[in-house]
Amino acid sequence: MSREHGTSPIVGRGGVQLVAGDLLIGISALPIAALARELLAPTGIAFAAPEGGFRELDRPALWVVAALSAVLWPVAMRAVDPGYPSARLPLRRIVIASVIWLLAASGAIYLLDKALASRALVLLGALLIAFASTGLRLRSRSSDGSNALPIVPLPQLGIQAEQALARGEPISISLERIERALPRPTIILEAGMIWIYPSVLSPIERLVKRILDVVLASALILVLAPVIGVTALAVLLRDGRPVFYSDERAGLFGRPFRLRKFRTMRRGADAERAALWEQSQTTGPAFKVVGDPRITPLGRTLRRFSLDELPQLFDVVAGRMSLVGPRPAGLDELAQYEDRHRLRLTVRPGVTGLWQVRRRVDTSFEQRMSDDLEYIQRWSIFLDLWIVIQTVRVVLAGRGV
Secondary structure, three states: OOOOOOOOEOOOHHHHHHHHHHHHHHHHHHHHHHHHHHHOOOOOOOOOOOOOOOOHHHOHHHHHHHHHHHHHHHHHHHHHOOOOOEOOOOHHHHHHHHHHHHHHHHHHHHHHOHHHOOHHHHHHHHHHHHHHHHHHHHHHHOOOHHHHOOOOOOOOOOHHHHHHHHOOOOOOOOOHHHHHHOOOOEEEEEOOEEEEEOOOOOHHHHHHHHHHHHHHHHHHHHHOHHHHHHHHHHHHHHHOOOOEEEEEEEOHHHOEEEEEEEOOEOOOHHHHHHHHHHHOOOEOOOOOOOOOOOEOHHHHHHHHOOHHHOOHHHHHHHOOOEEEOOOOEEHHHHOOOOHHHHHHHOOOOEEEOHHHHHOOOOOEHHHHHHHHHHHHHHOOHHHHHHHHHHHHHHHHOOOOO
16 A cells, blocks of 8 residues: 555644544534534424424533543544544545444434434534544645655565565564664554654643643642742842743754743853853763852752742643653753654653652763653653652752752
């Protein structure tokens, strides 16, 4: 099968947008279908709303099934799309997925409210879903970066394997070496190709993590608003302007973003950083000077309790950072990375992370790298929540530097 006629898995931002779009399509199909029948379809035709004052939008079962459909539709798409989410998905697969959704939604409606069990309603919903999903994928094709991926031919399988195939005997190809070498590989066989994504969260996982980030960071901003205000006032009165320090850091996949903190160093400290590189106590491409002479007395207190990092919560809400993830690297550190070090950039940098709650201070970049890759490999919502709880404990203990 040629690449153009198959699916092309998307794992980056486009994949997250496709999954989010499918969730919205799934949850809105039935209410839109009911509303369209009630307002637009004339009475007496097959798709018209029931007569006699029966309003489908007033039935609780419609909204319950609509909520379930937010999961049913992505699951139906996953059943027909091995590389879900894919932009280049054949129309026939979308139609098959809409039939799967139709059967599941019809069954759920029948169980919850037999009076609502209208074939025309669910059929119209399935048509809306198929049309909207096709349009979503057509729009996503322009941003599909899969064509930029390196394409390599399958290497020779070896004499023994080639002879077995020639005799009509099956063989198995072990991917154990790849799975051992990468922290969280995603391997997909589709469109006559093997797609290998080295260590990224799936679009569904990234979407769940993003929702968790926005909810928790927003809640923390509201709860800590007085602390943020008092800290800003303290910096202004004690050390003067600017209150905030901003610096370009390496974000997701190494893309630069501007990180903001409360200023903890004297003015002009950035210009002194290059001269202090030789004094860095961290081996490898990471900068850390214990007892940094540029830090102000107030700055040491802020760093001890991690108060300087509170503005990063706004970076989390804006999508530049995650609440939990690897420590954001400076661009001068990124310039010294080996290729293997870039694996830690396959998730958004975090305000806190596994390394921070385990060690807080460590002179080995390789140890930090190991902790970051372990975090990527083990990622789950529960791990993020555990790290957030541990961060509160570490901050209250005043173990920052």
